[in-house]
Amino acid sequence: MSDPAIQLNAHAHARNPGLPFDLDRVRAVQANTSAIERRAASLPGRRSVKKDWQAAWLLRAITCIDLTTLAGDDTAGRVRRLCAKARQPVRADLLEALGMGPITVGAVCVYHDMIEPAIEALQGSGIPVAAVSTGFPAGLSPLDLRIAEIERSVQAGASEIDIVISRRHVLTGNWQALYDEMRAFRAACGPAHVKAILATGELGSLRNVARASHVCMMAGADFIKTSTGKESVNATLPVSLVMVRAIREYQRQTGVKVGYKPAGGISKAKDALTYLALMKDELGDDWLRNDLFRFGASSLLGDIERQLEHHVTGRYSAGHRHALS
Structure with a gap:
């Protein structure tokens, strides 16, 4: 199952000018x-992968995760543990049982x-640090403060910035x-x-989603992203279908x-498998790599690791065996 291309450079792709x-x-x-809703409803059943193929897709999904902690009680210790994971x-x-090297x-x-404890904990790993910015999650602070926040995060060493747009403009x-x-x-x-949230x-x-996607790409967004994770409705398949087709049209x-x-x-x-299948069907194999596709997630990794253990051993393990931090 070993795939030498699974270790990917997150910034290998040319930027959007x-x-x-x-x-x-x-x-x-x-x-x-x-x-759009009819097509989205068909997505979970359109492509089914099993056994070794499923394990390979799940390993690829892991390499596309932005492992995230955005809690009010975050501490440097929690971030260091997350970085170790x-x-x-x-x-x-x-990984050894699956014939895989480190990922x-x-x-x-x-x-x-x-940012600082994350950079220290990730030193030498090649894993970039992303910082949420611009008055996350509401994006309602004054514009000059939001711009200054971006600049300070870049100065602190963040190589990716997840910004939030002003919803009122849309x-x-x-x-x-x-x-x-x-x-x-x-x-x-x-x-x-x-990354424009x-x-x-x-x-x-959905029309507003489509138009906002095009405007953000027109303005130079390297990624478009569904949600902050703090809204009552976050990523959905209909929204994802609209956004990936906007990406396809922009290309x-x-x-x-x-x-x-x-x-x-x-x-x-x-x-995760459904989203990977969506990307492959709508945009192609280039969007199965982390320079063009990410999951914003925290608990997803634990469930993937649990499924991989089931694939190797035939048994589901308790959640505590796959703790994130």
Whole structure:
């Protein structure tokens, strides 16, 4: 089962330079809600992988996880333990039984104050640190403070920045304001890759999700991401279908590949398989690698490791055997 390509450089892919704002292009974007929902409902049953194939897909899913802790009671000790799990996400005996060498997750995602202990704990691993920014999760602080927050996180060593957009710009159809905001965030990130969180559960319609996706890519987002994980509705298959098709259309128009990150509510290994199948079907194999695809998750890794142990031993283990930190 060994796959030498499974250890991937999270920043191997060319960045998205963006485009000049084009309101006509934005207004031309539509979404057929009933068709999208029918297609999304069919996704879980469209592709079934079993046995060694399933184990291989689950190992690939692990390499695409942004292992995340965004709790009010985060401490440096908790972050260091999470980083230890990021460096060795699967027990060595399971990897040996599967014929695999060491693997790591795609990144570790934390608040700004936890960047320093994360970088120290990940030193030498090649795992990037992602920081949430711009008044996460609501994005309602003054613009100059949100830009300064990005700059401070980049200075602290974060190589990825997960920003949140102003939902009001989408809800009022002020696409120029959304573009200008996203462009300012992209500039503030400098060399750090920027993931634009749309908070799709708060955007009102799938058409708004589609248009916001296009505007953020037009403004230079390297990734578009569903959710903060703090909304009442987070990643869903209909929203994901809309966003990945926006990515496909953007690539058709520009030749540029933009990444996708579903986040919030993805906690089961079977869900990870469904999302990987969606990416393969809609965008192709390039989006099965962590320079173009991530899961925003915390508990997902534990369930995947549990499924891998079942594959190796034939028995399900207790959850405490796969603790994250």
